[in-house]
Amino acid sequence: xxxxxxxxxxxxxxxxxxxxxxxxxxxxxxxxxxxxxxxxxxxxxxxxxxxxxxxxxxxxxxxxxxxxxxxxxxxxxxxxxxxxxxxxxxxxxxxxxxxxxxxxxxxxxxxxxxxxxxxxxxxxxxxxxxxxxxxxxxxxxxxxxxxxxxxxxxxxxxxxxxxxxxxxxxxxxxxxxxxxxxxxxxxxxxxxxxxxxxxxxxxxxxxxxxxxxxxxxxxxxxxxxxxxxxxxxxxxxxxxxxxxxxxxxxxxxxxxxxxxxxxxxxxxxxxxxxxxxxxxxxxxxxxxxxxxxxxxxxxxxxxxxxxxxxxxxxxxxxxxxxxxxxxxxxxxxxxxxxxxxxxxxxxxxxxxxxxxxxxxxxxxxxxxxxxx
Amino acid sequence: xxxxxxxxxxxxxxxxxxxxxxxxxxxxxxxxxxxxxxxxxxxxxxxxxxxxxxxxxxxxxxxxxxxxxxxxxxxxxxxxxxxxxxxxxxxxxxxxxxxxxxxxxxxxxxxxxxxxxxxxxxxxxxxxxxxxxxxxxxxxxxxxxxxxxxxxxxxxxxxxxxxxxxxxxxxxxxxxxxxxxxxxxxxxxxxxxxxxxxxxxxxxxxxxxxxxxxxxxxxxxxxxxxxxxxxxxxxxx
Numbered sequence: 001x002x003x004x005x006x007x008x009x010x011x012x013x014x015x016x017x018x019x020x021x022x023x024x025x026x027x028x029x030x031x032x033x034x035x036x037x038x039x040x041x042x043x044x045x046x047x048x049x050x051x052x053x054x055x056x057x058x059x060x061x062x063x064x065x066x067x068x069x070x071x072x073x074x075x076x077x078x079x080x081x082x083x084x085x086x087x088x089x090x091x092x093x094x095x096x097x098x099x100x101x102x103x104x105x106x107x108x109x110x111x112x113x114x115x116x117x118x119x120x121x122x123x124x125x126x127x128x129x130x131x132x133x134x135x136x137x138x139x140x141x142x143x144x145x146x147x148x149x150x151x152x153x154x155x156x157x158x159x160x161x162x163x164x165x166x167x168x169x170x171x172x173x174x175x176x177x178x179x180x181x182x183x184x185x186x187x188x189x190x191x192x193x194x195x196x197x198x199x200x201x202x203x204x205x206x207x208x209x210x211x212x213x214x215x216x217x218x219x220x221x222x223x224x225x226x227x228x229x230x231x232x233x234x235x236x237x238x239x240x241x242x243x244x245x246x247x248x249x250x251x252x253x254x255x256x257x258x259x260x261x262x263x264x265x266x267x268x269x270x271x272x273x274x275x276x277x278x279x280x281x282x283x284x285x286x287x288x289x290x291x292x293x294x295x296x297x298x299x300x301x302x303x304x305x306x307x308x309x310x311x312x313x314x315x316x317x318x319x320x321x322x323x324x325x326x327x328x329x330x331x332x333x334x335x336x337x338x339x340x341x342x343x344x345x346x347x348x349x350x351x352x353x354x355x356x357x358x359x360x361x362x363x364x365x366x367x368x369x370x371x372x
Numbered sequence: 373x374x375x376x377x378x379x380x381x382x383x384x385x386x387x388x389x390x391x392x393x394x395x396x397x398x399x400x401x402x403x404x405x406x407x408x409x410x411x412x413x414x415x416x417x418x419x420x421x422x423x424x425x426x427x428x429x430x431x432x433x434x435x436x437x438x439x440x441x442x443x444x445x446x447x448x449x450x451x452x453x454x455x456x457x458x459x460x461x462x463x464x465x466x467x468x469x470x471x472x473x474x475x476x477x478x479x480x481x482x483x484x485x486x487x488x489x490x491x492x493x494x495x496x497x498x499x500x501x502x503x504x505x506x507x508x509x510x511x512x513x514x515x516x517x518x519x520x521x522x523x524x525x526x527x528x529x530x531x532x533x534x535x536x537x538x539x540x541x542x543x544x545x546x547x548x549x550x551x552x553x554x555x556x557x558x559x560x561x562x563x564x565x566x567x568x569x570x571x572x573x574x575x576x577x578x579x580x581x582x583x584x585x586x587x588x589x590x591x592x593x594x595x596x597x598x599x600x601x602x603x604x605x606x607x608x609x
Contacts, residue, residue, distance in 0.1 A: 060605050259424040283423045285391065285598035290421055292429055336450070371601050
């Protein structure tokens with residue numbers, strides 16, 4: 001009897017030691033908030049990885065790090081909150097109440113994350129004027145995001161001007177977009193994001209997003225609302241207009257099922273009280289997302305393209321508690337008609353929900369899995 | 373010039389493995405699509421993206437230094453076109469591609485609408501690729517004063533352009549005795565051109581071109597894969 005008890009205790013210790021080893025290896029590889037939960041359906045590995053744009057990449061990396069005979073379920077987090085689970089063969093698994101309760105208890109927003117500093121360029125361009133064909137504003141932004149509660153972060157940083165022949169903003173060091181951002185999935189498939197603070201594209205104010213996205217379905221629907229004003233900073237000098245411009249845009253996105261392409265139709269009131277529609281064709285590649293769009297509004301008609309990718313090299317310096325890295329998502333948009341702001345919007349400092357959730361879609365994650 | 377093609381004519385080839393491409397070509401002024409005037413060389417910058425195995429988009433900028441100074445053009449004419457692959461090449465059938473420039477430009481010098489067929493033949497002495505196509509002699513043009521992109525009318529190309537580039541029948545022959553180099557001969561429905569290309573690296577292609585053996589020029593293209601895992605996650609290399 002004593003011998004059986006001894007082996008049982010040894011087995012428990014060995015399992016614990018191997019779980020600890022897995023968690024440590026993942027943390028050393030850049031994963032954060034790594035938690036293991038032994039549910040009735042099997043062991044669930046919860047983690048956040050802010051290096052990659054694609055959660056599929058972090059799943060693949062986690063699979064490579066764990067022992068090959070182990071079977072796990074993978075729960076990649078977004079912005080310190082649950083999105084979905086994936087099986088070993090990347091099938092979507094529902095987030096159930098049991099997992100939610102465990103996560104609520106085990107999640108440690110401060111303790112389980114590194115203090116990350118992120119470097120990203122910010123480029124605004126206008127082509128075509130004869131006297132100055134390439135008008136550009138180029139800043140380097142170094143920012144950081146700290147989770148202060150579950151799904152809630154404070155983001156701030158410094159914007160370092162490098163070049164500007166684009167607008168009248170001076171060359172003094174100034175605060176980068178600084179905001180509180182909240183992300184949650186209160187019920188399965190219903191996602192919300194709320195932001196307050198200063199954003200990109202010279203806007204400040206409040207921003208709210210809702211998205212219904214079943215990550216197995218080809219359809220998703222979203223609503224974005226913002227109440228913003230213009231702001232201008234140069235060192236400590238500042239100027240702003242009242243926060244009274246309404247942005248209200250609804251969209252529907254359809255994953256065509258053809259070679260990772262999606263079509264998105266947005267309609268509503270864009271910035272500057274400009275009412276109209278915008279049609280996007282989006283293609284997901286493993287290394288980048290590239291899209292074409294056309295828009296027609298009260299102001300006019302235009303078209304353009306956009307792309308987003310992770311900046312090389314990713315992690316530059318990584319310690320136990322600190323990390324310096326390049327941005328996981330650099331996004332650039334070009335519009336043919338760049339004088340009049342047709343269907344203009346703004347970026348908030350976190351990727352928009354549609355751009356985030358597209359990367360969690362089952363078909364996409366499975367496609368990435370096949371590239372192994 | 374960005375698209376799969378010979379010296380300055382498109383073919384129906386499709387770079388499936390390399391969906392993103394950039395290129396730069398210099399066109400001697402008198403052989404460009406703009407004019408037959410001597411001296412105003414055109415620098416043609418192009419970006420290509422294959423959205424799917426049957427839809428590709430091209431964005432081009434044609435920069436003419438002298439013209440830019442005269443007419444205050446800035447960076448130059450911008451042009452956007454789409455390519456649709458109607459048919460993949462089969463054992464007995466050629467690949468078929470149509471190229472369309474969406475209407476809406478008030479100065480559609482770069483617009484071209486065409487259909488092209490390409491067939492490859494393998495032989496122990498080298499590979500031969502033969503293409504033949506037809507470019508529309510008409511083009512959609514936006515009313516000069518109009519703000520609407522839909523206010524367009526059909527115009528015969530020859531009524532406002534004094535060249536026939538991709539206007540009527542065109543064709544090309546590409547001969548590759550080795551995998552990394554080859555010779556090209558084409559008729560762009562305007563002139564007969566020839567070229568020599570080398571692909572020293574999988575993603576790099578360099579061309580020396582000649583227009584009617586009177587003018588010589590060059591072009592360079594880079595083409596990239598995009599469906600790759602990050603380096604450290606690749607296990608199959």
